[in-house]
Amino acid sequence: MIDTEEFNTKTTRLQQALTDRMRLRGPTLERQLRRAGRRLPRRQRRAGAIVLGAQDWMAHAKLARVLDMGQVDRAFSDLHAYLDTLDPHEARKTAVLRLVGGIVLNLMLLAGLIYALIRSQSPL
Known part of the structure; x- marks a missing residue:
């Protein structure tokens, strides 16, 4: 039953x-x-x-x-x-680390772009 x-x-x-x-x-x-x-x-x-x-x-x-x-x-x-x-705590920690890693990568790319722009504008 x-x-x-x-x-x-x-x-x-x-x-x-x-x-x-x-x-x-x-x-x-x-x-x-x-x-x-x-x-x-x-x-x-x-x-x-x-x-x-x-x-x-x-x-x-x-x-x-x-x-x-x-x-x-x-x-x-x-x-x-x-x-x-x-493990919900591990998943939350992984999500935060991925977010921080993405932000750091974007900031590094922006810094490289700014450096390349300044380098190309300066006289030799």
Whole structure:
């Protein structure tokens, strides 16, 4: 027998994991997975699609009996396994370092351009 309460608990835990690990906010799991987009690998996007399809089927009593819960459980575990590997603090630090690196590179290019301009304007 398929337990809808257990399924709803799993989806709630998945929503919380997406919020904590990937900083994705949204009222529904569908919205969060849509916002994740290409930040999730292809396998996890497929697992998310399986979970969303199962969520639709769980709303209907007769369709819920036909649902392959083994596949749905594997999708949940696959998503959780990927999300457990993510470190939100490391991702934030990497984003800041990339931003600072881009700014430094642009300043170096600007300084080189200014130097070349001054060098070309000065008499020999």
